[in-house]
Amino acid sequence: MKKSIFLTIIILTISLLSGCSRANEITSANSAEVISDNKSSGSITIGFSQVGAESDWRNINTESMKKSLSADNGYSLIYDDGQQKQQNQIIAIRTFIQKEVDYIVLAPVIEDGWNTVLAEAKDAGIPVILVDRKVNVEDNELFTCWVGSDFELEGRKVCEWLNEYCKANAIDAENINIVNIKGTEGASAELGRSRSLHKAVNKYGWNLLDEASGDFTQAKGREVMAGFLRKHKDINVVYCENDNEAFGAIDAIEAAGKKAGNDIMHGEIMILAFDGSTEQAINEIRNGRISCIGECNPLHGPRVEKIISNLEKGIIPDKYEYVDEDIFSADTSVKTITLDDISYNIVTP
Ligand code: GYE
Numbered sequence: 001m002k003k004s005i006f007l008t009i010i011i012l013t014i015s016l017l018s019g020c021s022r023a024n025e026i027t028s029a030n031s032a033e034v035i036s037d038n039k040s041s042g043s044i045t046i047g048f049s050q051v052g053a054e055s056d057w058r059n060i061n062t063e064s065m066k067k068s069l070s071a072d073n074g075y076s077l078i079y080d081d082g083q084q085k086q087q088n089q090i091i092a093i094r095t096f097i098q099k100e101v102d103y104i105v106l107a108p109v110i111e112d113g114w115n116t117v118l119a120e121a122k123d124a125g126i127p128v129i130l131v132d133r134k135v136n137v138e139d140n141e142l143f144t145c146w147v148g149s150d151f152e153l154e155g156r157k158v159c160e161w162l163n164e165y166c167k168a169n170a171i172d173a174e175n176i177n178i179v180n181i182k183g184t185e186g187a188s189a190e191l192g193r194s195r196s197l198h199k200a201v202n203k204y205g206w207n208l209l210d211e212a213s214g215d216f217t218q219a220k221g222r223e224v225m226a227g228f229l230r231k232h233k234d235i236n237v238v239y240c241e242n243d244n245e246a247f248g249a250i251d252a253i254e255a256a257g258k259k260a261g262n263d264i265m266h267g268e269i270m271i272l273a274f275d276g277s278t279e280q281a282i283n284e285i286r287n288g289r290i291s292c293i294g295e296c297n298p299l300h301g302p303r304v305e306k307i308i309s310n311l312e313k314g315i316i317p318d319k320y321e322y323v324d325e326d327i328f329s330a331d332t333s334v335k336t337i338t339l340d341d342i343s344y345n346i347v348t349p
Contacts, residue, residue, distance in 0.1 A: 033079045044308065045076040047096030048105040051132070052084040054184075054216045055244045057275045061132065061298035065105070068301030069308075084109055084184065084215070090117045097124045103308055104128045106143075110186035111136040118142035129307055131300050133188035140319070144311070147303045147321040151189045154294035155196025157327045157344055158272050160337040161292045162237065163204055168333040171265060176206035176237055179228045181214040181221050181249060183241035189216075189296070193241045193274060209235060214245040221248025229256045236264040239272050243281040243293065246273035250289050260289040262331055276328045282349045285330050295325040295347075 046069055050062055062079075069075040078101065080092035086109050096104050097120055104126050108114060114135040121128050122142055130146040137143070166176065180197055183190035190213070201208045209232045214221040221244060228235060229252060238253075240246035250260045253269050261268035275281060276293040284290040300323075307317045326347045327337070336343045 033081075034077070043071070043074045043076050044103065044312065045078070045099070045101045046103045046105055046308070047078045047080070047092065047099065047101040049080050049082055049089045049092040049096070049107065051089075051107050051109045052082055054084055055218075055242055055275070056278045056280070057242060057244075057296060057298045058216075060277050061107070061300060064299045064301030065131075065304065066301070068305040069105075073305065075305075075308075082109060086110055086113055093117050093121060097121055097126060100124075101126060103311075105304055106130055106135075107132045108135050109133070109184060111188055111191065112186060115139075115142070127311065129304060131304055145307060145317040145319050145321065147300060147307065148188075148323065149296050149325060150322050151192025151296075152196050153192075153339075154274055154296060154325060155193040156200070156339055157337060158193075158239075158274070158292055158294040159196055159200035159204075160339060161327060161329065161334055161346070162270075162272065163200065164334040164337055165262075165291075165331065166204075169265075173205040174207070175265065176204075177209050177232070177234045178206055178237040178239055179209050179225075179232065179235050180211040180239045181224050181228075181241060181245045182211055183213065183216045183245075185213050187216075189274075190241055193239075193294075197239050206237075214241070214248065216242045216244060218244040218248040221245030222252045223248070225249040225252035226255070229253070229258070235269060237270045237272065241274055242296075243273050243275040243278065243284075243290075246271050246284070246290055247280070250284070262288065262291050282328065285328050285349055288330060291331060292327060292329040292346075294327050297323045297325055 048065060053059055069077045082089040093104060104121055106128055111134055115137050118128055118137060127144040130143050132148045134146055182194055210228055212224045214224045238249050240249055253260050259268050260271050262270055264270050271290045272292050273290050274294045274296050276295045277298050310317055328347050328349060330348055334346060336345055
């Protein structure tokens with residue numbers, strides 16, 4: 001009896017002490033991390049539900065968000081890593097609602113399945129800002145605004161680059177044998193980039209041999225490419241829906257004794273990719289193992305911060321804010337590409 005009273009006192013003391021030392025901290029049941037805590041000084045509290053840490057792009061994006069929504073800038077940020085699972089993101093949003101944050105920032109892993117939880121945020125009167133990928137909801141009033149890239153446009157630019165490459169090098173469409181390493185199925189970046197590839201395949205008459213998801217990761221990109229190489233003998237173009245998948249695909253190509261490069265009529269396999277946000281990716285362009293990258297800009301932190309500071313001043317943001325992007329290639333046979341009367345320069349690093 002005495003022993004249990006003693007234990008209770010110890011437990012109470014420990015929890016009281018830890019409660020004191022963390023008086024200003026906000027934590028969530030979903031292993032959320034408190035990044036910046038300025039709540040005591042009347043700062044703006046933000047819950048940020050991130051997709052995960054699947055790629056270099058994502059890690060740069062996370063850093064950009066944390067830097068902009070810092071205590072120095074007047075924010076208390078609760079960061080939650082969804083580990084590429086929508087269910088984790090839903091739990092995080094519910095926790096943010098319980099904590100009565102001022103804003104929820106959501107980078108949704110996939111487009112579908114957000115109606116219920118976003119309605120809960122709306123009922124709680126918490127504005128939701130979407131970043132990067134989009135949501136497919138019945139009522140667009142369930143979120144305040146979205147900022148990110150036009151993934152379908154990125155895909156069109158890369159496909160148009162391939163078409164121009166074929167023209168410049170006198171390669172017939174029937175000789176193009178493509179495989180697609182898709183991103184996470186149902187994610188805006190996968191849907192948009194795949195849509196553009198399918199349209200181009202129909203428009204130009206290329207052969208699309210196979211498609212499978214590499215989940216935007218390097219390990220899965222390698223595995224999927226190794227499988228494609230075992231199954232199809234005549235692949236000469238790989239459409240990788242991000243750079244990490246491309247790095248994995250290059251490994252698989254080299255492990256199979258083949259070469260990644262532009263000379264597709266003489267046995268090389270051309271790699272097309274998206275992001276271009278790391279030195280490693282740009283180096284692969286320089287050394288010719290990646291032929292073309294559709295740029296995808298991960299630096300959304302300052303954009304989201306601007307939206308929030310404007311909302312604080314009563315300025316209504318545009319519902320959709322698209323970021324301008326380039327394409328990267330070291331090949332000099334294609335100088336520009338044109339889409340809907342807009343010409344895009346090709347950046348040669
Ligand atoms: O291309 C990829 C990341 O949604 C734009 O997600 C983002 C994509 C990006 O994992 O690298």
